[in-house]
Amino acid sequence: MHNTSMLQRPTTERFLTPEQLSRRSRRVWMIFAFVCAAVISADLYGASLYGRIAAIETLQRQGHTDANLKVALLRAVLERPRALPLLLADDQQVRDALSSRNPDAVVALDRKLESLVSGTSASVLYVTGKDGVALASSNWREPLSFVGNDYSFRDYFSKAMETGTAEHYALGTVSNRPGLYISRRVGDANSALGVVVVKMEFDQLESDWSETGRPAYVADERGVILITSLPSWRFMTTAPLSRDQAVTIRKSLQFGVAPLSPLPFSRPEPVGADATILRAILPGNSSAEYLRLTTPIPSTPWQLGYLVPTDQAIASSVRETRFVTLTALLPILAFAALLLRRRDVSLMQIAVNRLAREELERRVLERTEDLSQARDRLQAEITDHRATEAKLQGVQQDLVQANRLAILGQVAAGVAHEINQPVATIRAYAENAHIFLERRQTDPVKENLSAIAALTERIGTITEELKAFGRKGRTAPEPVDLRSAIEGAVVLLRSRFAGHLDALKIELPPVGLMVVGTRIRLEQVLINLFQNALEALEGRERAKVEVSVQDTSEEVEIIVSDNGPGIPSAILDSLFTPFNTSKEKGLGLGLVISKDIVVDYGGRIEVESSGLGTRFTVYLRKAKP
Known part of the structure; x- marks a missing residue:
């Protein structure tokens, strides 16, 4: 059918004059230009919508992370004063x-x-x-x-x-x-x-929040703003209060004579269960669009509201999406214009040569053959274009799958990093048990099997802890004997650094020195610090890792120092950032997990490093034995 229409088109148009063909061509080009403008406008509009949605999704992910950190900081601020009335x-x-x-x-x-x-x-x-x-x-x-x-x-x-x-x-x-x-x-x-x-009072917390430049506030169960990075928003409400509610609050003098007026938000647009796009007027009458994220604050009836500016991120995402769309669309339109131009040229050529019948017939035959060849080339080009599109789709799918695998790999890397030492120790115990069986010594075999069972339970506990960390969960702290935790960490390192543990000099604390935490998680911190220090000393003469404990009035300091080459300044500046490492096969997760564990129990980690060595100091809260 296609071939017949291609051969018949010249017979229906060959009697048109060149002037008529020129006028007709101009009309066709005008229509083509209109269609191109419509297609480009539609694609740009779709690209804008997609870019906006993609930007909002990215901002939601980043905003939830920031909001959860603010909630964690607020909970840490609340915990210490809560103990005073209980004790007094x-x-x-x-x-x-x-x-x-x-x-x-x-x-x-x-x-x-x-x-x-x-x-x-x-x-x-x-x-x-x-x-x-x-x-x-x-x-x-x-x-x-x-x-x-x-x-x-x-x-x-x-x-x-x-x-x-x-x-x-x-x-x-x-x-x-x-x-x-x-x-x-x-x-x-x-x-x-x-x-x-x-x-x-929360002056310092509000000051820290205000330094980020992104508005944040805490509202009670009635929606009244209690804590905020913008002082002018204090005692405003997230939604208008009923008259009865407002009268009751004012009579209680809970918030003095505050007007309890709603926050200056307008045009709210829900984009998720706890996310809303809205326009906010900040102090100074500056108006901008924000993504508001809300999250509950555990152990309180309060909610945290966090505003993330969207204008710049959405504009950047829309520009990028439009550029990609135009990059893909313009070659297609250019190819269509080329085909349309070829059509005009062929029709004009037929009209010019129609006066000489024989010449016309000869040229028509030649032109028909040329058109057939052009058709074949066009079909070949279309086939190649479709094949290219299929390859592009395959590459895109591969990229999506690779991205998924990368994310899974990061999670798996974290789990593998934490259970690597217990697995190595299990293997050592299993090999020892095999030797004892050959010698028919059953008592050491039972001891090794008991140790393997305990380490297997430990691996399960570690994976449960990692799941709890992924859910922003928190393990209930308890008193832990620091000496037992240090000895347990050394046991797990024995198989990994066999023959090199003589570089590890430990001044064990007295029995009964208790700290706040859980033994397994504290052992993870100690294993990471001991392992990093020993790995930094591999191949060095007079290698030495010193571990000491200092007992102060309220805290216990665990000091791990080595005489290695030190940490490069480029790594030291972002040492506790995920996947930041100087090791060729390192993952950059050990210190991040260690810091999270210590902070979770009210402690902190400090590091000093130079060309003469590195010193890590872990501060833990003391617990009653």
């Missing part, structure tokens, strides 16, 4: 002062509260009687002391007296500064003596 509620000095009301006992309690609050992140610490009047306070020396003020109308007092404990965010009636009040009853419900209250 059972303190005998507090009970004596509340019972006797002796002036000397009250002054002594004032001094004690003053000394306690200076070592924590709390703002003020005070004790009220069962009537709600403050008896002693850490700010007793200040002009705006809480001593003598009646706090019986406060929810944190009434709820603590009723249920034993309470947490309440409000504006201070004396200081006029907002903060979280954490309270605990002294004595049981039938013989309550009073309430211990700690107030914590």
Whole structure:
């Protein structure tokens, strides 16, 4: 059918004059230009939509990571002050002062509260009687002391007296500064003596958040903003409150005379279960589009709101998508224009040569043959083009699959890195058991099999810990004997560094020195540090790794130092960044996981390095034995 139409087209148009063909060609080219403009506009519009969606998805992934880090930081800030009321509620000095009301006992309690609050992140610490009047306070020396003020109308007092404990965010009636009040009853419900209250403020946390340049806030269950990187947003609401809610809040004086007006957000567009695109007006009347992410804060009824600017990211993604679209579309349109131009030339050639019939017939035959050849070439080009498109689709699918495998590889690399030492130790125990069986020594075989079973259970525990880490979970801490953890780490390293462990000089701490954590996770930290130090000393003379423990009043310091070549400055600047390593076969995950474990238990890791060696210091909180 195609061949017949190609041969018949000249017979229907060969009697047109060149002028007629020229006018017709102009009309065809105008139509072609209109179609090209429509196709380009449609493709650019589709590319813009796709680019916007892709940019928003990327921002969501990055924003969730940042939001989870902010939640973790907020929880860390909350944990320490929460312990103060719990401890003071059972303190005998507090009970004596509340019972006797002796002036000397009250002054002594004032001094004690003053000394306690200076070592924590709390703002003020005070004790009220069962009537709600403050008896002693850490700010007793200040002009705006809480001593003598009646706090019986406060929810944190009434709820603590009723249920034993309470947490309440409000504006201070004396200081006029907002903060979280954490309270605990002294004595049981039938013989309550009073309430211990700690107030914590979040100025430093808000300052840290504001440095990122991205608005963040914490809202309570009613949507009232409590903590925010933008002070002008404090005590605004994420959604309009009902009249009854607003009246109730104002009567309670929880937020003073704040108007409780809604945040300056407009045109919200949901893009996920916890994500919304909206336009926000920031201080200074600067308006911009943001991606708002919300996430709950564990152990509180609060929610974190995090705003990520989208204008620049979406514009960049749209430009890139449009460029790719035009790069693929323009050659196709150029090829179609070339075919259209060829058609015009062939028709004009036929019209010019129609006066000489015989010549025309000869030329028509020649032209028909040329057109047949052109058709064959065109079909060949189309076939090649389709084959190229099929290859491109295959390459794209391969790239997608490679990307998936890379992601799976990163996860698998993390798991392999953590269980590598237990697997090596299991192999060593298995080989020893085989030798003992040949010697018919059953007792060592039983011991080796018991060790293999314990290490197998350890591998399962490690994978469960990695799953919990992937879900942002948190392992409940417990007291751990530091000496046992160090000895366990050395056992796991014995097979990996057989013959080289003489370079490892350890000053073991005394039995009973307890730290906060879990033994398995602390062993992972120690294994990573010992292994890195030993690997850095491979092939060096007088290699030495020194491990010592220092017991301070509140922390335990584990110091691991070596006399190796040190860490290059380019690696040291981003040492705790995933996949950052100077080792040829390293993964760059060990120190990242180690830091996360230590931070999870309220500690930290510091590193010093030079050409004379490297020194890692791990700070862990002490625990009661």
